[in-house]
Amino acid sequence: MARLKTIARRTFLVGSAAVVGGVAFGYYSLRKEPPNPLLKGLKSGQAAITPYVRVDSEGVTLITPRADKGQGAYSIQAHLIAEELDVDPHKVRIDPGPPDTAYFNSRIMDDSLPFATIDEGVMARGARGGGEVLSRLLGMQITGGSSTVPDGYHKLRVAGAVARETLKEAAARRSGVPRSQLKTSDGRVILPDGKSVSYAELAAEAAQIAPITDVALRPEKEWRYIGKNMRRIDIVAKSTGTQRYGIDVRLDGMVYATVRTNPGMGGTIKRYDASNAEKMRGVKKIVPIKDGVGVIADNTWRAFHAAEAIKIEWNDPPYPADSAGMWKVLEGSFSKDQQDSRLRNDGDVEKAFAGASKSIEAEYRTPYLAHAPLEPMNAVVLYTKQRIDIWTGTQIPVFLRAHAAKLTQLPEEKVYVHAQPIGGSFGARLDDTYALQAIELAMAMEGVPVKMTWSREENMAHDYPRPIQLSRAKGSVRDGKVESMSIDIAGQSMGASWFNRLQAPVPPGPDTTSVNGIWDQPFSIPNYRVTGYRTKEMVPVSPWRSVGASGNGFHHASFLDELIYAAGADPMSELIRLCNHEPSKAVLHTLRDISDWKGVRLDDRRARGVALTLSFGVPMAQVVEISDTAQGIKIEKVFAVCDVGRILDPINFEAQVQGGIIWALGHAMNCELTYENFAPNQTNFHVFEAMRFRQVPEIIIKGLELGKEVRGLGEPPVPPAAPALANAIFALTGKRVRELPLNKSVKFA
Amino acid sequence: MQLTVNGKNHDLDVEPEMPLLWVLRDELGILGPKYGCGAGLCGACTVHVDGSAVRSCSITAGEVRGNVTTIEGLGTPSNPHIVQQAWIDHQVAQCGYCQSGQMMTAAAFLSKTPEPSESQISDAMSGNLCRCGTYTRIHSAVKTAAQMTKGK
Numbered sequence: 001m002a003r004l005k006t007i008a009r010r011t012f013l014v015g016s017a018a019v020v021g022g023v024a025f026g027y028y029s030l031r032k033e034p035p036n037p038l039l040k041g042l043k044s045g046q047a048a049i050t051p052y053v054r055v056d057s058e059g060v061t062l063i064t065p066r067a068d069k070g071q072g073a074y075s076i077q078a079h080l081i082a083e084e085l086d087v088d089p090h091k092v093r094i095d096p097g098p099p100d101t102a103y104f105n106s107r108i109m110d111d112s113l114p115f116a117t118i119d120e121g122v123m124a125r126g127a128r129g130g131g132e133v134l135s136r137l138l139g140m141q142i143t144g145g146s147s148t149v150p151d152g153y154h155k156l157r158v159a160g161a162v163a164r165e166t167l168k169e170a171a172a173r174r175s176g177v178p179r180s181q182l183k184t185s186d187g188r189v190i191l192p193d194g195k196s197v198s199y200a201e202l203a204a205e206a207a208q209i210a211p212i213t214d215v216a217l218r219p220e221k222e223w224r225y226i227g228k229n230m231r232r233i234d235i236v237a238k239s240t241g242t243q244r245y246g247i248d249v250r251l252d253g254m255v256y257a258t259v260r261t262n263p264g265m266g267g268t269i270k271r272y273d274a275s276n277a278e279k280m281r282g283v284k285k286i287v288p289i290k291d292g293v294g295v296i297a298d299n300t301w302r303a304f305h306a307a308e309a310i311k312i313e314w315n316d317p318p319y320p321a322d323s324a325g326m327w328k329v330l331e332g333s334f335s336k337d338q339q340d341s342r343l344r345n346d347g348d349v350e351k352a353f354a355g356a357s358k359s360i361e362a363e364y365r366t367p368y369l370a371h372a373p374l375e376p377m378n379a380v381v382l383y384t385k386q387r388i389d390i391w392t393g394t395q396i397p398v399f400l401r402a403h404a405a406k407l408t409q410l411p412e413e414k415v416y417v418h419a420q421p422i423g424g425s426f427g428a429r430l431d432d433t434y435a436l437q438a439i440e441l442a443m444a445m446e447g448v449p450v451k452m453t454w455s456r457e458e459n460m461a462h463d464y465p466r467p468i469q470l471s472r473a474k475g476s477v478r479d480g481k482v483e484s485m486s487i488d489i490a491g492q493s494m495g496a497s498w499f500n501r502l503q504a505p506v507p508p509g510p511d512t513t514s515v516n517g518i519w520d521q522p523f524s525i526p527n528y529r530v531t532g533y534r535t536k537e538m539v540p541v542s543p544w545r546s547v548g549a550s551g552n553g554f555h556h557a558s559f560l561d562e563l564i565y566a567a568g569a570d571p572m573s574e575l576i577r578l579c580n581h582e583p584s585k586a587v588l589h590t591l592r593d594i595s596d597w598k599g600v601r602l603d604d605r606r607a608r609g610v611a612l613t614l615s616f617g618v619p620m621a622q623v624v625e626i627s628d629t630a631q632g633i634k635i636e637k638v639f640a641v642c643d644v645g646r647i648l649d650p651i652n653f654e655a656q657v658q659g660g661i662i663w664a665l666g667h668a669m670n671c672e673l674t675y676e677n678f679a680p681n682q683t684n685f686h687v688f689e690a691m692r693f694r695q696v697p698e699i700i701i702k703g704l705e706l707g708k709e710v711r712g713l714g715e716p717p718v719p720p721a722a723p724a725l726a727n728a729i730f731a732l733t734g735k736r737v738r739e740l741p742l743n744k745s746v747k748f749a
Numbered sequence: 750m751q752l753t754v755n756g757k758n759h760d761l762d763v764e765p766e767m768p769l770l771w772v773l774r775d776e777l778g779i780l781g782p783k784y785g786c787g788a789g790l791c792g793a794c795t796v797h798v799d800g801s802a803v804r805s806c807s808i809t810a811g812e813v814r815g816n817v818t819t820i821e822g823l824g825t826p827s828n829p830h831i832v833q834q835a836w837i838d839h840q841v842a843q844c845g846y847c848q849s850g851q852m853m854t855a856a857a858f859l860s861k862t863p864e865p866s867e868s869q870i871s872d873a874m875s876g877n878l879c880r881c882g883t884y885t886r887i888h889s890a891v892k893t894a895a896q897m898t899k900g901k
């Protein structure tokens with residue numbers, strides 16, 4: 001899939017900037033193992049053999065630095081370490097560990113590079129290496145981009161093996177039996193005579209030994225966990241109401257708080273009058289904070305109540321006040337000076353259009369969307385002049401630590417981030433605004449722990465949504481085939497907005513996320529062009545489950561379907577014919593077979609649509625089957641096939657695909673943020689419903705294991721679902737819906 | 750004010766208009782019921798009052814007549830309720846934040862409708878939101894729990 005010649009020279013800059021910073025200078029030293037952060041906090045008798053394994057007389061603790069937002073990250077990280085360490089992940093302690101650059105994510109930049117994630121070419125691999133170095137330099141301990149598994153698949157098993165061999169070495173020195181004759185099982189080293197010694201008992205001695213790093217990973221046939229159904233380590237807690245999240249942290253003497261900030265995000269506060277609120281029961285303090293005001297009380301509800309009673313005047317943020325004005329900005333941005341990228345330019349689309357016998361044009365729109373995880377943003381903070389402790393769910397602990405240090409003027413070593421399990425994120429916890437607000441409040445309550453919780457309404461208005469995108473597409477067909485396709489797409493840069501808030505350098509070069517899901521799709525069309533246009537920043541935005549591809553999949557796969565219809569071809573056969581990537585082709589073949597595809601029309605009341613989007617290296621194709629009922633359109637079935645390289649846990653694989661499809665279809669059906677007076681109209685779940693239980697279709701899933709690379713799966717199920725549904729609606733009704741959510745145009749049962 | 754929660758009596762000094770949810774969470778430290786929307790829209794806060802499922806964010810402390818049961822009172826990790834066992838067996842939870850409410854809704858429903866039809870299950874469960882999209886597994890778990898109840 002090296003498509004170098006099709007990638008314009010200048011688009012290569014991001015990659016090479018990173019590569020120059022890495023390969024030419026200091027790459028090898030950067031490749032060295034970073035210092036082990038666990039060594040700092042060790043007590044006597046404890047051993048921290050790698051940054052991922054701590055052993056003491058109580059037993060083993062596995063460090064799982066990627067945040068668990070429900071995708072099962074803690075469980076899969078623990079199982080990967082345990083696969084080599086020979087412990088039962090259910091019997092050991094699991095700890096997310098401290099924020100530390102040692103836990104940088106080697107794969108987080110993959111999706112921001114101007115190379116398709118399936119591109120195996122030298123330059124692409126070089127750029128990915130550069131991305132890894134950049135991530136390390138910036139200390140990017142980030143959870144996201146479906147990267148937990150690709151990043152950890154090898155290194156967590158190595159960590160487990162290093163710890164195992166080091167513990168064996170400790171046992172060898174104690175027993176005089178050479179290490180090669182020792183075995184391990186269930187947290188113990190076994191001697192040849194059958195006697196055994198627990199890891200816990202060996203901790204003190206292991207701490208004195210330099211870690212044994214020359215280790216070999218076990219062959220597949222010896223795996224106990226990988227590839228088999230796993231039991232999530234948190235499943236009992238989450239099934240009995242005993243799982244604790246950030247919002248459940250309770251400390252002695254804790255007070256409860258909330259905030260109200262400008263509902264037009266980015267706008268500041270002019271003045272407020274809290275005279276009524278101050279007198280309300282339980283209110284302890286009203287505190288001005290950045291862009292708003294906070295209330296500290298003795299109960300969250302009392303804080304909510306008092307916050308509502310404050311009269312506030314806001315200053316307008318610097319963007320249009322309503323949705324119509326925002327769309328106008330996008331409509332006016334298709335000009336040469338706002339062109340940001342042209343990552344694909346195959347053949348000559350202009351020439352093809354000039355000579356086309358049949359061409360079509362269309363405009364597509366995708367809305368602002370909130371992440372709206374069910375657990376509202378919250379943080380507990382205890383501040384003193386000497387140190388600050390922050391208990392919160394976060395995907396960006398290292399950034400949070402830096403931001404907290406800056407805000408409090410404390411050195412970073414005095415900032416303690418205690419990462420908490422998260423009640424859903426979908427990208428929301430890639431920001432830390434809520435935690436910084438809690439810090440501001442805690443600084444006004446020195447020595448008293450403060451729990452700050454956003455009301456749902458505050459959360460809906462401050463969610464840093466997925467950006468709106470507008471595309472203008474044109475294509476032509478000839479002899480029953482798609483001959484040319486050009487997609488111009490405009491939007492604000494998600495990456496720039498988010499990186500600015502992180503106070504991280506915005507990667508130079510084209511904004512790939514704005515066009516991912518369009519330019520990098522595995523199809524050969526003779527004339528094929530993808531152009532990105534960048535508008536100024538409007539509502540501050542952030543990555544939303546499946547990032548650029550989440551909305552772009554709809555623009556691309558819907559328009560491709562239009563062209564296939566215009567050509568008079570069968571959508572499944574034409575997608576297969578156009579496909580130029582073997583795993584993607586296998587995915588489509590399998591989908592055709594398991595769905596028993598016989599065309600888009602099943603009978604006069606039922607029809608199907610198909611779409612494929614490749615994202616995060618995973619080709620994912622879906623058939624959505626709908627029916628016409630008296631109550632409206634009903635989604636009956638979804639067939640989903642993908643290739644993830646290797647399925648680590650079949651149960652969680654299925655759960656992630658089911659959840660991703662339900663997420664995507666639900667938002668496609670009925671979710672958007674529309675703006676009036678700078679704030680979203682959608683204040684709670686009655687107008688941001690997504691899919692309800694009674695609307696859930698039967699979902700039939702098949703995972704292929706073809707690729708060389710192991711891929712993550714949190715996001716890839718999302719992008720093709722909306723276009724597959726819209727394509728089915730066209731097949732059923734003859735109506736081509738080109739704007740999400742679909743319920744603006746059709747009624748759902 | 751008096752409140753009985755999970756069989757225990759509590760003397761409380763709160764205004765009667767405080768929603769039950771915040772009495773449970775912030776006054777009593779009972780953390781299984783979750784805050785999701787505060788407006789009766791998501792079901793994360795569902796508890797039982799005398800066996801019926803109630804949105805604790807939308808009933809005030811002063812309105813409660815009867816015994817309150819939260820997820821903690823339904824069963825425990827070492828002795829889970831049938832519904833909780835079914836949730837464990839089907840590995841329903843992703844983030845799990847909605848699941849206390851889902852299980853409380855399911856338990857109240859099954860106690861009144863031990864042999865539910867598909868459409869009764871749909872109607873009963875459609876008021877509880879799951880942002881992670883675990884509905885398919887909730888469906889299987891409710892059916893398993895119904896069978897397990899019958900087998901008892």
Ligand code: FES
Binds near residue numbers: 783784787788789794
């Ligand atoms: S928090 Fe009570 S229904 Fe949502």
Ligand code: FES
Binds near residue numbers: 423847879881
């Ligand atoms: S499991 Fe996350 S909201 Fe239901």
